[in-house]
Amino acid sequence: MGPTGVGKTDLAIELYQDLVINIISVDSVQVYKHLNIGSGKPSTDVLKKYPHDLIDILKPNESYSTSQFQDDVIDSVRNAFQTKRIPLLVGGTMMYFHHLVNGISKLPSVDSQIRLRVKEEFEEKGVHEMYKYLEKIDKNSSTKIHQNDTQRIKRAIEVFLATGKELSKWQAENKKETNQLISESHLIQIAIKPQNKDLHRENIAKRFKGMIDAGLIEEVEGILERKGMSPNSQSMKSVGYRQVCEYLGGDCSLDDMIDRGINSTRQLAKRQMTWMRSWDNIIFLENNSSLFSSVKDLILKNS
């Protein structure tokens, strides 16, 4: 795992040539078909030669979640073991990794009707009032959630309305549990960090400009034309895609959009680093010339 733009994909491909591994992507955006350029997805040719699990498994108008990811990765990992291959999980979606390692409570799903209703209520009444409502129905959750945190307030209310039971109660009754397959496996957690912070910032800028040159704007236009798509779709909220949508919607100039895209990518990388810093049992490696052999040794020693 590691922040965006440190070279995880290249490393995985290199390892694939030397080891008996299955590459499994841990990436909340690469799961989407057609989100190619902006998600930094490997090219079709590369994917053909070096297959990745959990890429292109959803249409751009679909939603995904941490728990669906849990189910999908477990399937992939199991499949790798069955074919006597080492599963190599590669990606930057830290919460997916986090729940895979630390477990997640089993919670009921909330149907889209209720979610829509809650969303409309939020727009009508505003966060403040909805937070007060949450305090009434689920005091325990409300103390854990900040009064401005729209998304988490929404979720807690949704669960309550859908099931009649408080989210906090669900969580208390269904404690986090790591999947057996994972807890029984010998897990090596490797974090790749950039060798030089300023250089990494520069790389991110170059990378984003490169995406624009490669046709990111056209890619987004094409995606938005698909049925059921709008800039509000979950997939279009991700870094880069959101900014291009803003530009296409006339919110900003091309140059502003590029700046915003670069900044959001940098901020993303920063948040990813924040996750890694407090991560237990993690091996930090710098992205330098010995990275490949270090990772390879770690895998061979532990398999």
Add this chain to the structure above:
RNA sequence: GGAGGGGUUGGGGAGCGGUCAAACCCAGCAGACUGUAAAUCUGCCGCCUCGUGCUUCGAAGGUUCGAAUCCUUCCCCCUCCA
């Protein structure tokens, strides 16, 4: 040369005699994270020996108990007329 407008803490930009180390936005830094997570949210953001402390609002003087705010001169920038 003439007439206006302006120079504010990294950038943008409020403030126009005291409640101003100076709103707000951006950038930056640190952090949180249980089914949207590339999401959402929080804190910090002149300096220090952390105090009714120190130095800041183009520069230098002045008025005033008190100035980023008023006056004078100077230096820049922009617009318009020549």
